[in-house]
Amino acid sequence: MPNILVIDDDDIMLKAIKNILNKDGFNVVTATDGKQAFELLDHTVYDIVITDLMLPHANGLEVVGKVRHNEANRNVGIIVVSSVGNEETITEAFRLGADDYLKKPIMAGELLMRIRKLIANKNSKTQFVTKKK
Amino acid sequence: MWNDLVSLLFLAYEQFMYLSLFIEIALIFIFIAIIVTLMSYGSILFRRYDSYVYQKRMAHLSPIIEDLITEQVLLNENLGKDIPVDEIEFDQQAISNKLFRKPVVRQILIDTLIRYRKNFRGEVGELLRKLYTEMNLIEDSFAKLRTFKWETKIKALVELTQMDIPISDSMLLPLTNSTNPTLRAASRNAYIQLSKNEPFKFFDIATEPILPWDQLEMFKIITNTKDVTIPNFSRWVSYSNNKSIVTFCLKLIAHYDQQSAIPAIIELLSTKDHYFRAHAINCLGKLSAEIAEEKLVTIYTSQPVNCQIEIIIALGRISSGKHLEFLKQEFLFSSNFDVQMNAARSIIRHNSQNSRSMLTEIMETTNEENQLIIKHCQNPLIKY
Numbered sequence: 001m002p003n004i005l006v007i008d009d010d011d012i013m014l015k016a017i018k019n020i021l022n023k024d025g026f027n028v029v030t031a032t033d034g035k036q037a038f039e040l041l042d043h044t045v046y047d048i049v050i051t052d053l054m055l056p057h058a059n060g061l062e063v064v065g066k067v068r069h070n071e072a073n074r075n076v077g078i079i080v081v082s083s084v085g086n087e088e089t090i091t092e093a094f095r096l097g098a099d100d101y102l103k104k105p106i107m108a109g110e111l112l113m114r115i116r117k118l119i120a121n122k123n124s125k126t127q128f129v130t131k132k133k
Numbered sequence: 134m135w136n137d138l139v140s141l142l143f144l145a146y147e148q149f150m151y152l153s154l155f156i157e158i159a160l161i162f163i164f165i166a167i168i169v170t171l172m173s174y175g176s177i178l179f180r181r182y183d184s185y186v187y188q189k190r191m192a193h194l195s196p197i198i199e200d201l202i203t204e205q206v207l208l209n210e211n212l213g214k215d216i217p218v219d220e221i222e223f224d225q226q227a228i229s230n231k232l233f234r235k236p237v238v239r240q241i242l243i244d245t246l247i248r249y250r251k252n253f254r255g256e257v258g259e260l261l262r263k264l265y266t267e268m269n270l271i272e273d274s275f276a277k278l279r280t281f282k283w284e285t286k287i288k289a290l291v292e293l294t295q296m297d298i299p300i301s302d303s304m305l306l307p308l309t310n311s312t313n314p315t316l317r318a319a320s321r322n323a324y325i326q327l328s329k330n331e332p333f334k335f336f337d338i339a340t341e342p343i344l345p346w347d348q349l350e351m352f353k354i355i356t357n358t359k360d361v362t363i364p365n366f367s368r369w370v371s372y373s374n375n376k377s378i379v380t381f382c383l384k385l386i387a388h389y390d391q392q393s394a395i396p397a398i399i400e401l402l403s404t405k406d407h408y409f410r411a412h413a414i415n416c417l418g419k420l421s422a423e424i425a426e427e428k429l430v431t432i433y434t435s436q437p438v439n440c441q442i443e444i445i446i447a448l449g450r451i452s453s454g455k456h457l458e459f460l461k462q463e464f465l466f467s468s469n470f471d472v473q474m475n476a477a478r479s480i481i482r483h484n485s486q487n488s489r490s491m492l493t494e495i496m497e498t499t500n501e502e503n504q505l506i507i508k509h510c511q512n513p514l515i516k517y
Contacts, residue, residue, distance in 0.1 A: 012248045015199060019207045107255030109213055 001027045002047040002119055007037045007063060008081070009055055013104075017050065020108050026115070034058025038066060045072050047122065048115055053082035053089060061092055068097035077118030081106060194238055198245050201227060206249070206260045218259040228268055236273075243270050247295045265296050278304065283316040290323040299327055302334070309335035318347040322354050325361065332361050336369050342377035348384070355385070367394030370401065376409060383412050387419035395422045402432060410436070411443045418447025430456055442475050449479025454487055461491060464506075465499065473503070477510040 004026050008014045011032070018028045029046070031037040035057040041049075049067055053060035060080055067073045080093045083104040090101050100114050149157065204227065206212075211221045232238055243265070250261050265271060277289035278300070286308065293300055300323065308320035321343070325332040332355075343351065355361055366382040366389075373379050379401075386394045398420075401413035417425045429444045436444065445463060448456050457480060464476035480488050492511075496504055509515065 010248075010252065012199075012245070013252045015203070016207055016249065016252065019203050023208055105250070105252050105254040105258060108207075108253060108257045109255060 001025060002115075003027050003029065003044070004048045004050065004115070005029050005031065005037065005040060005044075005046040007031045007034070007049070007051040007055060007060070009033060009052065013052075017111070020112070021115070024112055032056075034060075034063055037063050041067060041070070041073070046076055048077045048079065048118055050079045050081055050111075050115075053080060053084050053093070061089070061096055064093055064096040064098050075122050077115075077122055079111075079114060079118070081111075190237065191241065194232075194241050195245070197232065198238075198242050201230075201233075201242075202245065202249060202261070202264070205264055206257060209260060212256055212260070218256060218263060221260060221263070223264065223267060228264070233268060239268075239270060239273050242268070243273065243292055246270070247292060250295050262296050262298075266298075271296075271298055274298070283311075283313050286316055287319045290319050294323045294326050297327070306335060306338065310339055310341050312341065314341075314344060314347075317341055318344070318350065321347070322351060325351065325354050326358050329360070330362060331364075333364055333366075333369075336373065336375075336378050336382075339373075339375050339378055342375065343381050344377070348377075348381050351381070352384070352388075356388075363389055365393060366391060367397035370394060370397045376406070380409070380412050383416040387416045390420065392420060392422075395420060395424060398422070399425050399428060402428060407437050407440055411439050414440060414443040414447050418443070418450035421451050423451055423453050426451055426453060426455060430459055433459075438469060438472070441469075442471055445472060445475045445479050449475070449482040452483045452485075454483060454485055457483060457487055457491055461495065464495070465503070473506060474510065477506050481507075481510050 004021055006014060006017050006021075006028055007030070008017070009032050014030045014032065018030055021028045029040060029044075031040055033056040037051070037055075038058065041063075049063070051060045051063045055063070058066075060082065064078055064080065067076055067078055077100075078098045079100045079102060080090075080098045081102045081104060082089075084090075085103055093101060099118055102111060102114070149160065152160070205223045209221060233242060246261055246265050250258055253261065271293075274289045274292040274296075277285045278293070280286060290300075290308075305320055305324055305327070308316060309324055311317045311320065321335060324335050328334065355363075366386045369378050369382045370386070373382070383398065385391075386398070395417065398413050398416055399422075402410060402425075404410055404413070414429065417429070426448065429447060433441060433444050445460065448460060460476045460480050464473050464480065467473050467476065480492060492507060496507060
């Protein structure tokens with residue numbers, strides 16, 4: 001069962017995403033701010049990290065940077081979900097290592113599709129590395 | 134006891150009458166201060182208690198409401214099965230729970246649905262809207278819209294807009310011209326978002342101004358709302374008597390690059406209000422209206438400084454190259470520093486062979502101060 005970390009300061013959004021992903025068979029852990037997310041990321045390697053950009057304590061870009069900075073998290077899929085739509089922020093998120101971006105309000109089906117695609121990509125990468133060895 | 138109190142008050146009043154005027158005034162002030170302090174404390178206590186009761190109620194009701202939304206919408210079995218949202222049924226027993234008939238609960242339900250709607254669109258968003266209409270919460274919002282309190286009306290407008298519920302023109306149009314600026318702005322924003330065919334119809338009847346901050350908010354809504362029908366704004370430039378509407382339309386014309394509006398804007402150049410004229414010149418520049426260049430240069434000498442600067446900026450934006458000599462003359466001989474500065478920038482903006490050789494020539498022949506201005510304007514790190 002893939003592990004997903006969802007980071008958002010809006011409790012309604014957190015609960016909603018958790019319910020939707022649980023229904024589809026994902027194991028979901030939630031964090032309401034950057035600090036809490038950092039603590040979780042220090043102890044566990046997740047398959048996917050879904051993060052908002054505007055968070056208390058540390059923003060979403062810092063979370064993306066933190067995930068990519070850790071060698072163990074190199075294959076973690078990162079989806080940035082935010083209502084901030086300016087190009088500079090989105091470009092910065094991709095530059096730091098985000099894999100995908102969704103603008104709020106989101107479509108639940110689209111989120112699920114992108115998660116599945118990232119997991120499939122991750123699995124194919126892992127298979128490729130194993131074969132090479 | 135009552136008699137004792139009355140006699141005590143009477144005695145105090147008698148003594149008060151014999152006091153000197155300054156002490157009487159001081160005592161009145163002390164008395165008023167004590168009363169106001171007590172009233173303030175009372176009000177704070179009341180508000181705190183009210184908020185405490187609301188929080189307690191929320192703590193009890195929120196999980197129930199969130200469970201309802203989760204079960205009926207987020208985890209609805211028919212979601213993602215290509216079934217049209219209109220055909221998806223809710224559990225009638227769950228949504229007709231007696232608890233959801235209480236006005237307080239219904240308001241919390243509306244607020245929660247709106248929070249979800251802000252986060253979800255597509256099937257989930259549509260299903261949230263369906264739940265809102267099936268639970269007849271739409272009536273609660275319309276009831277609020279019919280009250281006399283403007284704050285309540287605004288709340289209703291926000292609810293209906295978020296839920297994408299159309300409001301009749303007879304109800305919404307009068308509000309767009311309300312004398313209350315907050316209500317006016319909210320209803321204008323709602324009109325743009327909800328009216329599919331003519332989102333700017335209220336421009337026709339608006340006699341009250343669109344304040345600068347409201348223009349900014351409205352611009353954000355126009356550019357962010359999907360499928361807004363963008364009309365030809367020159368219609369209001371030609372016929373509206375409301376100056377703020379015309380100014381706002383000029384900004385929108387420039388944003389949407391409505392070239393067909395150029396003749397109507399050129400007509401505005403003969404208006405008496407020079408602030409208004411400056412806006413029109415600015416818009417012509419942004420539209421790169423080469424057709425207006427001759428007219429701009431012709432009227433230049435009869436204009437106040439703000440319009441002259443706008444003309445020089447516009448010539449730089451149009452960059453046809455026909456008036457480089459005019460810009461050079463203004464740069465070299467104008468006594469106004471801003472005019473000189475903008476003339477230099479406009480010459481640089483042309484970025485053509487002619488403009489570059491003109492700049493070289495000026496740099497070789499002009500005085501030190503003018504050379505400094507050109508060097509400053511050529512610096513790409515200095516934005517203007």
